[in-house]
Amino acid sequence: MPAVQETIDRVRKIDVDQYKYGFQTEIEMDKAPKGLSEDIIRFISAKKDEPDWMLEWRLGAYRRWLTLEEPTWARVHYPKIDFQDIYYYAAPKSTPGPKSLSEVDPELLKVYEKLGIPLKEQEILAGVQKAGAADADEEVGDNVYKSGRVAVDAVFDSVSVVTTFKEELAKAGVIFCSISEAIREHPELVQKYLGSVVPTSDNFYATLNSAVFTDGSFVFVPKGVRCPMELSTYFRINEKNTGQFERTLIIAEEGAYVSYLEGCTAPQRDENQLHAAVVELIALDDAEIKYSTVQNWYPGDAEGKGGIYNFVTKRGDCRGDRSKISWTQVETGSAITWKYPSCILRGDDSSGEFYSIAVSNGYQQVDSGTKMIHLGKNTSSRIISKGIAAGFSQNTYRGQVSAHRKATNARNFTNCDSLLIGDQCGAHTEPYMEAKNATAKFEHEATTSKISEDQKFYVMQRGIPEEEAIALIVNGFVKDVIQQLPMEFAVEAQKLIGISLEGSVG
């Protein structure tokens, strides 16, 4: 098993608080003044050349936000955030929306070079022109899905800097661009769908996002099209004191299919940085959306200083009959994670899935889970959550499964397992199950335990040192979820878990 060996090698090399992506890049930035006001929102909107309706939408959200209170129900603790001490807009000073890599600031390219793994963007970014020219014609026309090729939208601080494979995707009818571009070029689609899953009044952070979001990705897969390649977005927060508020909107029309992956990193800093994203997925009849996340924001140092506050609202709407939305997440980073990717199972026979691995070490706090809201008939959902807590971290699964009156034959299976490594950490599960229909069938099971001595003994007895033995067992523990990731990323995710747990033994 070479992947495991690599994990072990990597674990050996790295100290606990050595965050691999902790470099920062000196790039000239274009920033709005600190703080939040209607003027800042007008500034952002103007910077983005947005139409009036978009500005009004933002201002409406902002006014709403002023009336909201920060939620306190999650099991996370942090000093109060000063929302006036954040830059809401920071963009690298390069030509907006470069068409090819040659237009991108070379410093930026170096950033992606350094990022290297866990994702393969950098490699593909570098080869964009070649690959685009060589393979464009053969597969795409037939809508044949070709694995190994990934179209990337890279978001640096607040703006999308580059999107690859655009032309090739366009041939298939797929629109993949930054959301700012979509607002300019496809306003009818954006207007129709934006905020239809996560309305501007949804919750404190989603409302804030609606007011100030600066960029993000937009994907539109038209009727009957199977997106010819993996789509991916890379988010990186670089500038000091910036909040990153990205907005992702993915629409799969009737019978369409798309698989999308996002990756996240940030430099190492003493202060906490805020990340409040909103992701909306819409699946019409027979459509399928697969959304995977490898989240590796800076988690703070060994003393719990610094790190990203990751307050994210992700929701998918299975609007059409027989539609399907699947969330997969590997959460290893962030000082605080507050994230519940959800599915609204509105269409009859629709289904939702949630696969999650949440690894916390050091002083990380994770409060994550999902919501499966069964509204249509014969809907089904499946939740597999694996939480691993080490160090001084707190790892909470919080999920809700509910069947409404008319949701006949709703079916859910939930499994959430937690693994504790060390006696200073905590693992918690808080599932909510609400059945209002007699034909609903809900099953939930949860277990919490430490790595069994028997398992460890078995592995160590074969000459494998303790730390490696644990990496091996943990990788077995999360296998169910890793299998759901697109193949290219599964190996990287495995390594990431190994790195995150480094220093947790002994």
Add this chain to the structure above:
Amino acid sequence: MNMHAQPQRTLAETALIDAFGERLSLLPGDGEVMLKRDDAIEAIKHGLPTRRVESWHYTDLRRLLTSVPAFEADSAVKALAPILEGSAVLPVLNGVSNAKLREVEGVTVQRLSEKLTDGSVAPGLDSYGADDAIGALNTAFVADGYFVDIADGAELEKPIELQNLQAGGQAHVRLLTRVGAGASAVIVERQSGEGAALVSSVSQLVVGDGAKVTWLIVQEQPDAATHLAQFKAHIGKDAKLTLFVMNAGGKLVRQEVVVRTTGEGADFKLRGINLLAGDTHTDTTMVLDHAVPHTTSTEVIRNVVTGKARGVFQGRINVHQYAQKTNAKMACNTLLLSDDGEFSTKPELEIFADDVVCGHGATVTEIDHNHLFYLMARGIDEKAARGLLVKAFVAEVIEELDDEALVEALEARLDGWFSTHG
């Protein structure tokens, strides 16, 4: 962190606060007890809990408690024949402890009104958290009940049955029990009555080291009654507590179970059946603290929901940081038999120790069609077949009690419920 202005008081809140002013002079208790009562009514003045209070998420007491009856009972009540033959019966009739305190060997019984007057129970009147609305309501108004002390080493041959019977009006009762080290006892707590009463009942139990207690709560309130109850227990070293809760009545019911293991080797078993019919709202909420190493617990709750009934089970297992080697398992299974019924469950695990084995499972479903087919294929009509399966589903929990007399008595209660609601 409640920044909202307090909304206007509901009718029920106003009625409770007014009643406190009127009844204050009638309530027993020395200075210290009175201070606790004042604190408690202050908590009620801040408003009854709404669904925004996490532990009341599914039982919005502020909305559900629409009215509060006057204090006086509507009619007299008589003590009931005990569930288990030969039990020593300690009745509280319309809020007044009414036993002829006859001698049972090894048992000392006192009226709670006396213990309130002399102030000796004051420390036990504290609420256990900001969301302890039942504790606060009870502390504010508690007037009577019993204090039962079972001597160290006493092995009671006959069970004790505590009855709380209320015919309309209000009653706020506390039942305190201490079971001495090495003692063993079976105690039945019976909650019943007539009419639209508001009852708050708090049972506090201390299980001494090495003691063995089986405690049965049989709640059969009339359809119009509001029943807010709490069972709090501490389990000592190597002690065993088996708690059996049967909810089979009431309009608005909340039974809280708050248990803490305080000595190594303590073992807690909770077995519960909720038989829900009509338009009852019945909530069973458990908070279990594994506070010391090497303690074990299992909880099994079975629910049957018919009619427009709404059921809730919340179970939280806290494993403290030093409570290594904890073994805790919880299961909540529900048969939802009607489209108008609903059941919500929230099993929580909160774990701060690593060397533990904890798990919980929860299911909600209707009757298995294969099972039904199996029986009907053997000539049993559908209604009878359903009845058989539902009964078997809950009876399974009862059969686990390894005491034949108990099992028979509880199955009789079960038959009684099925004959009127089946």
